[in-house]
Amino acid sequence: MNKLNVIDELKALAAEGMPAAPEVAPVAPPAPEGEEGAAPKKAAPPAPRKNGLLEVVYAVKGVHVDVQVAVDQVVRAAQIIDGAGMTLEAITGVDWITDKELEVVYDYSFTGGECFRVVVRTRIPRDQPNIPTISKVFPGANWHERETFDFFGINFEGHPQLEYLLLPEDCDFHPLLKDFKGC
Amino acid sequence: MSSQALSQNKERFELNLGPQHPATHGVLRVKLLMDGEYIVNAEPVLGYIHRMHELMGENRTWAQYLPNMGRLDYLSALSYNLGYVELVEKMAGIEVPERAEYIRVITTELNRISSHLLWFGAFVLDLGGFTPLLYAFDDREQILDLLEAVTGARLTYCYFRFGGCYNDVEDNFLSGTLAFIKRLRSRMPMYHNLVTKNVILMQRLEGVGPISAEMCRKYGATGPVLRGSGVNYDVRKNEPYSIYPEIDFDVPVYHECDSMARYNVRMDEIDQCMRIIEQAIAKIPEGPVMAEKVPKMIKPEPGDYYHTVEAARGSFGIRAVSDGKNQAYRMKLRSPTFSNLSLYQEASKGMLLADALALMGSLDLVIPEIDR
Amino acid sequence: MNLSISPDVVPILREGIFLGMVIVTVFGALLATLAKRMTRAVLGLIVCFLGIAGIYYFLNSPFVALMQILIYVGAVAITICFAIMLAEPDEMKMAAKTPGLAGPFAVLLGGAVTWVLASTAMHAQWMTPAVKINEGSVQQVGASLLTMYSMVFELVSIVLLLAILGSLVVARAGRDKAEC
Amino acid sequence: MLTLSTQLNTYLFIGAMLFGFGVFGLVRRPSLIGMLIAAELVLCGASVNFMAFNNFLAEDPTVGQIITLFIMAIAAAEAAIAMSIVIAVYRNYKSIETEDLVDLQG
Amino acid sequence: MDLGINVVEMVIYLVGIIAFAAGNAAYLVWVERKGAAHIQRRTGPKEVGPFGLLQPLADGAKLMSKQIIFPDGVDKPLFMLAPLLAMVPAIMIFVTIPFSETLVARDINIGLLMIFAFASVNILALLIGGWASRNKYAVISAARAVSQNVAYEIPMLVITITIVLITGSMNLREIVASQAGPFWHWNILPTNGNFLGPITFIMFFICSLAETNRAPFDLGEAESELIAGFHTEYSSMGFGLFFMGEYANIVIGAALTTILFLGGWYSPFPETIPYLGTAGAWWFLVKMYLLIWTVVLIRWTYPRVTLWSLLNLSWKILIPFSLLNLLASAGLVKFLG
Amino acid sequence: MAGYFKNILSGSWSLIVGLSITQKEFFKKPVTLQYPWESLEMSPRFRGHIQLVKDAESGTHRCICCGMCEKGCPSGCITVKGEKQEGVKGKVLVGYDLDFTKCSLCGQCIENCKPAAIEFSKEYNLASTRKEDFHYDLLKRLKEQK
Structure with missing residues (x-):
């Protein structure tokens, strides 16, 4: 596996969707700072991140590459990563309720040799949480996506069996949404 | 009529394995579609002890979330403790004294041995042999006694703290550990003679239950399952944390991909754990076990952080998203057996019921950790 | 105190046991033909076999009686049980079906056959042999099997072999077809 | 005094009855297995007859026993083949009722 | 139908046999539990009576006081009949077993055949019990148990035929009598005409393990696969009878092995040695209980085999060897005897 | 063919080895403890439910009712009741309730306690069929200890 190839391909992928001056990600933001490098004062919530690729400091973030792509690019990102022989560690969501957006985070790692971890993330609108499934690329994503569906209600389109995995089959809430108030 | 009759094969029947079943080690339900003794499809049904640990992470302060870690995988609770405190230390930039690191490694590895011993017993129990379980328990009790003397608990430890450990170990713990290792070394040949070399067990x-390396990769399986498929991947070696880089140990890898390979990996890991503990005890320095300047209220910088440790069942990853408050904004727990079990459906196709249960045992499931 | 049974009682006891066996046999046969559930029919068959084994005992042939249990109960009945388990998952549904015209016809036919056979047997003049050349003990049966009837013995073994092969082939072929 | 157990006719009657039950079952039962059971009864009836004649009338009392043993062997073979046929039929037709097997010809 | 039927004798034998079967079944459970406990470095039952010796009675009382549960959809008559079928043939078999030269309830000419005839009825108990339970685990278990029993009956019968060939009798007492004398006269050693001697003994022992559904061949009740197999749905004395039947069968298996291979009631020592050299029922019991202890030890040592390796063992190892042995012994009998 | 016999032999040998091991273990002494009759000494760090420390000097508790234990508890099983009293600086403890059914024995309360007023007890015989039996009034418990 060639790390640089993966990085280049992901970078090209992330740049694809936005012709209007894609954000040139700053290489390795200063260690204690947030990922954007431009995190404002703590009081104000950080602005939603733009699509693009960041190479972050592994010792701080625990990952090597952090890339945000458009919704329809997650499958291709997965294919790139699959082609590099990497494995899927986890899929999860984050509810950015102030931005009215849900973030879907894919953690990839490389188990065949030197450590290399990639995070692919994408943002989808909260009221239309649809995203293509990557379970065709990584069959292991099946359960992770079902779990994310349980907790966030994110609809993975094309998923073979999008049913409640951990929650009871008759429940009608998604507990990790920030507006969930208990049941 | 014939073709229609052929298409719907009524000989198949559904069998519910669980939620309470002797072989599922807890409350896992496997929906089996059987053709006689052969498994056509085995669909694990999860969630019977789902407790929404991730939501608890968002409601509790970083320190308050600590005891949750011991409840995930109750058999190797200290690995999970370790992963979580290291993540928070990484986020908050806390330095850990060296003695504390050594203590962490010693106790974690002891815990790993106890976990593997219990797995060994339970696995042989799945295969119908009852006695090895109690022999393994005998040894495991020794570990639990040692760990109880240090941590005060026998199972759901909550020992590590941000910046060190709850309290220092005593010298008789270290000597007791060495004595235990001597004892276990002398017991291992017994285990091998009684179980490993037994012709029935070998058959x-x-x-x-072959699981290829490619299948492991596609499903994200880690730990002994991956190493039994011939992939040399151990978080302790590949992305070293704590003091593992200073310690000389091997990662047992078997290339057979079958249940025996996974069995051998774990049995060899017990030996390697003993090596690690011996070296750590030889090297352990004097000094404090708690960092001096640990903030009372931890408020990490906003952003998201990921940390992985090697738990007894594979790589345990935590993704924490902080928004700068004293609570996590999002806490994702990536449990190894969740991924390991997800390949069961594919791996068990066409197997005999007895073999499929051997495969399930060789995955080393701990259901609370899968359901979280 | 004489606790031995007096010789007078023995024939009565004997007749009593014999009648018991006959009743068991007939009851088993009735159950086997009339029971709605197939498993109970097999059970009736087993009971009937056991009764017949008892009758064989009365015919001075304990060897054949035990063989009757060993083969019929131990092998044939189990085979039939297996066939039911494999092929009749919904025996309740089966039980609901009643034979239409077959019922009365069957009674007539069965009754006629019994009547014809029984009356023939009753009215026939059987010739009692003047002398028996042996007692029909196990040793003598064995000797006959290996001398006078050795050809039949071999033929039966071939029949059994062919039966095993044939049943394997038939059962196997069905499986392949069902799977592809 | 009753001496049923020492009379040939008793046994012959039992044999005839078993045979009759067998025929009755063969006609009445709608399923293959039921017919198989009935056929076993027929064989048993024949065996009882043989054994009776063997005991009362035969010059060589081993003959009837041997024939009965052969009948047993045949019955076992018959049961095995019948079971395999039942299974094969069930696989193909999902039924072992004789009515459903009308298109057996082709 | 012999004329001199002695009522007292009959009653004594009947009571004796039932007491022996039931007592053995009860106390073998105690032996099993206590033995297993000590093998596993535990204490085992110790509360009821000294060394827990009254535990079987307490268990029995508990089982009898429990309610019999009929799950929905069971075939009631069959469901109730199956435990009886498990126990009654076992007691019938005890009738023929000679514990010493004189201590035998009925000395039947074809005792060996009788044992196998009634042992085959025992399979029906599993089959009917499993089927009547209307439980999928029970049905699978019954199917397994039957295929296992059928597969192991063949080598067992072939080995038995070898012994019958050597002895020339199917009478159990005569089989033992033919082994009269110290251990080198026994059928376990080739010196008595049994060509493969010790190997056939081990093979027969394995077969009897498999026939009685004991570990490591307890596929029928593999608890990690099939919960409790064919008696999953049984409670109270229904379960109790199955349980007793199982232990009675173990006793029968051990007794039969003793009779066929270990010289029955004969002492292993020459008769010239006082006390030890005398033949008697105690030697029979010593041998039998040693075998039973081995059975117990085996259960608590080995993992369970799978169905296929079980059948492979029967078809690929036991049957060829037993046939070979039959041929060899036949040759030996023909040319030497 | 040679492999066939070798397999049988080595397999049988492994079985015999296994039997000899279990037979040997049979003669060893049991390692278990008959619990209700014998019981173990708990290790000094054993974590039972928490209790108030009895101060050697004053003979009573050291609690200053700061409520840090209550705040630090992840499961919210501690309720500290303190009230102002005449002539005493700070609050006076009038009730310390522990709902042990929720407690996970993590020790956060003890770590948070500045005056070291609480500690783990060594109680472990805590079986009951009623939930209420695990609601402890630690202040009362401390008084009963006297």
Whole structure:
């Protein structure tokens, strides 16, 4: 596996969707700072991140590459990563309720040799949480996506069996949404 | 009529394995579609002890979330403790004294041995042999006694703290650990003679439940399952944390991909754990076990952080998203057996019921950790 | 105190046991033909076999009686049980079906056959042999099997072999077809 | 005094009855297995007859026993083949009722 | 139908046999539990009576006081009949077993055949019990148990035929009598005409393990696969009878092995040695209980085999060897005897 | 063919080895403890439910009712009741309730306690069929200890 190839391909992928001056990600933001490098004062919530690729400091973030792509690019990102022989560690969501957006985070790692971890993330609108499934690329994503569906209600389109995995089959809430108030 | 009759094969029947079943080690339900004794499809049904640990992470302060870690995988609770405190230390930039690191490694590895011993017993129990379980328990009790003397608990430890450990170990713990290792070294040949070399066990395991390295990769399996498929991947070696880089140990890898390989990996890991503990005890320095400047209220910088440790069942990853408050904004727990079990459906196709249960045992499931 | 049974009682006891066996046999046969559930029919068959084994005992042939249990109960009945388990998952549904015209016809036919056979047997003049050349003990049966009837013995073994092969082939072929 | 157990006719009657039950079952039962059971009864009836004649009338009392043993062997073979046929039929037709097997010809 | 039927004798034998079967079944459970406990470095039952010796009675009382549960959809008559079928043939078999030269309830000419005839009825108990339970685990278990029993009956019968060939009798007492004398006269050693001697003994022992559904061949009740197999749905004395039947069968298996291979009631020592050299029922019991202890030890040592390796063992190892042995012994009998 | 016999032999040998091991273990002494009759000494760090420390000097508790234990508890099983009293600086403890059914024995309360007023007890015989039996009034418990 060639790390640089993966990085280049992901970078090209992330740049694809936005012709209007894609954000040139700053290489390795200063260690204690947030990922954007431009995190404002703590009081104000950080602005939603733009699509693009960041190479972050592994010792701080625990990952090597952090890339945000458009919704329809997650499958291709997965294919790139699959082609590099990497494995899927986890899929999860984050509810950015102030931005009215849900973030879907894919953690990839490389188990065949030197450590290399990639995070692919994408943002989808909260009221239309649809995203293509990557379970065709990584069959292991099946359960992770079902779990994310349980907790966030994110609809993975094309998923073979999008049913409640951990929650009871008759429940009608998604507990990790920030507006969930208990049941 | 004939073709229509052929298409719907009524000989198949559904069998519910669980939620309470002797072989599922807790409350896991496997919906089996059987053709006689052969498994056509085995669909694990999860969630019977789902407790929404991730939501608890968002409601509790970083320190308050600590005891949750011991409840995930109750058999190797200290690995999970370790992963979580290291993540928070990484986020908050806390330095850990060296003695504390050594203590962490010693106790974690002891815990790993106890976990593997219990797995060993339970696995042989799955295969129908009851006695090895109690022999393994005998040894495991020694570990639990040692760990109880240090942590005060026997199972759901909550020992590590941000910046160190709850309290220092005593010298008799270290000497007791060495004595235990001597004892276990002398017991291992007994285990091998009684179980590993037993012809029935070999027939039950060799070539049963093959999981290829590619399948592991596609499903994200880690830990002994991956190493039994010939992939040399151990978080302790590949992305070293704590003091593992200073310690000389091997990662047992077997290339047979079958249940026997996974069995051998774990049995060899017990030996390696003993090596690690011996070296750590030889090297352990004097000094404090708690960092001096640990903030009372931890408020990490906003952003998301990921940390992985090698738990007894594979790589345990935590993704924490902080928004700068004293609570996590999002806490994702990536449990190894969740991924390991997800390949069961594919791996068990066409197997005999008995073999499929051997495969399930060789995955080393701990259901609370899968359901979280 | 004489606790031995007096010789007078023995024939009565004997007749009593014999009648018991006959009743068991007939009851088993009735159950086997009339029971709605197939498993109970097999059970009736087993009971009937056991009764017949008892009758064989009365015919001075304990060897054949035990063989009757060993083969019929131990092998044939189990085979039939297996066939039911494999092929009749919904025996309740089966039980609901009643034979239409077959019922009365069957009674007539069965009754006629019994009547014809029984009356023939009753009215026939059987010739009692003047002398028996042996007692029909196990040793003598064995000797006959290996001398006078050795050809039949071999033929039966071939029949059994062919039966095993044939049943394997038939059962196997069905499986392949069902799977592809 | 009753001496049923020492009379040939008793046994012959039992044999005839078993045979009759067998025929009755063969006609009445709608399923293959029921017919198989009935056929076993027929064979048993024949065996009882043989054994009776063997005991009362035969010059060589081993003959009847041997024939009965052969009948047993045949019955076992018959049961095995019948079971395999039942299974094969069930696989193909999902039924072992004789009515459903009308298109057996082709 | 012999004329001199002695009522007292009959009653004594009947009571004796039932007491022996039931007592053995009860106390073998105690032996099993206590033995297993000590093998596993535990204490085992110790509360009821000294060394827990009254535990079987307490268990029995508990089982009898429990309610019999009929799950929905069971075939009631069959469901109730199956435990009886498990126990009654076992007691019938005890009738023929000679514990010493004189201590035998009925000395039947074809005792060996009788044992096998009634042992085959025992399979029906599993089959009917499993089927009547209307439980999928029970049905699978019954199917397994039957295929296992059928597969192991063949080598067992072939080995038995070898012994019958050597002895020339199917009478159990005569089989033992033919082994009269110290251990080198026994059928376990080739010196008595049994060509493969010790190997056939081990093979027969394995077969009897498999026939009685004991570990490591307890596929029928593999608890990690099939919960409790064919008696999953049984409670109270229904379960109790199955349980007793199982232990009675173990006793029968051990007794039969003793009779066929270990010289029955004969002492292993020459008769010239006082006390030890005398033949008697105690030697029979010593041998039988040693075998039973081995059975117990085996259960608590080995993992369970799978169905296929079980059948492979029967078809690929036991049957060829037993046939070979039959041929060899036949040759030996023909040319030497 | 040679492999066939070798397999049988080595397999049988492994079985015999296994039997000899279990037979040997049979003669060893049991390692278990008959619990209700014998019981173990708990290790000094054993974590039972928490209790108030009895101060050697004053003979009573050291609690200053700061409520840090209550705040630090992840499961919210501690309720500290303190009230102002005449002539005493700070609050006076009038009730310390522990709902042990929720407690996970993590020790956060003890770590948070500045005056070291609480500690783990060594109680472990805590079986009951009623939930209420695990609601402890630690202040009362401390008084009963006297």
